[in-house]
Amino acid sequence: MAYTVEQIRGMTVGDIMRSDVLAAGADWPLETLADFLVDNSISGAPVTTQDGELVGVVSLTDIVRQSSMSNSHTDSGTHDVYLYELESHMSRDEIRVFHAQEDSTVRVSDIMTPMIFRVDPDTSLQEIAETMLKGRIHRVFVTEDGRLTGIVTALDMLQVIRDI
Secondary structure: OOOOHHHHHOOEHHHHOEOOOOOEEOOOEHHHHHHHHHHOOOOEEEEEOOOOOEEEEEEHHHHHHHHHHHHHOOOOOOOOOOOOOHHHHOOHHHHHHHOOOOOOOOEHHHHOEOOOOEEOOOOEHHHHHHHHHHHOOOEEEEEEOOEEEEEEEHHHHHHHHHOO
């Protein structure tokens, strides 16, 4: 579908969000998380508790950071590892090396980012684009009454731009 610039200016998150949100469990071991991300061809996901409460976000970057910290045996703090467009630069076999198997005691809740970028369905696309740019994030979560109802990713935004 082709959009005009004026149509895009009037669009909201609710117009492009996906409501079929795949979420990772906070109590999952890293191996389960890595399999989940690779099997679903996604680079990150919201993290929820067993009760469905949104508690964070986790991505392949977090797995890489954990793996590099485990392998370095140092306490040098947070590594600035950012993986943009991972799938366009690596094959599925190469991505599989991110499966963390060394330490089965590490859980998603140990490596996730607790900062959650939440938006309402009526938030404008310009607002979420600004949020994503300033926060250097790839996804925002749509919530209603505190409940996770959707997701908008950078790829969703690019599809709108493509259709201009």
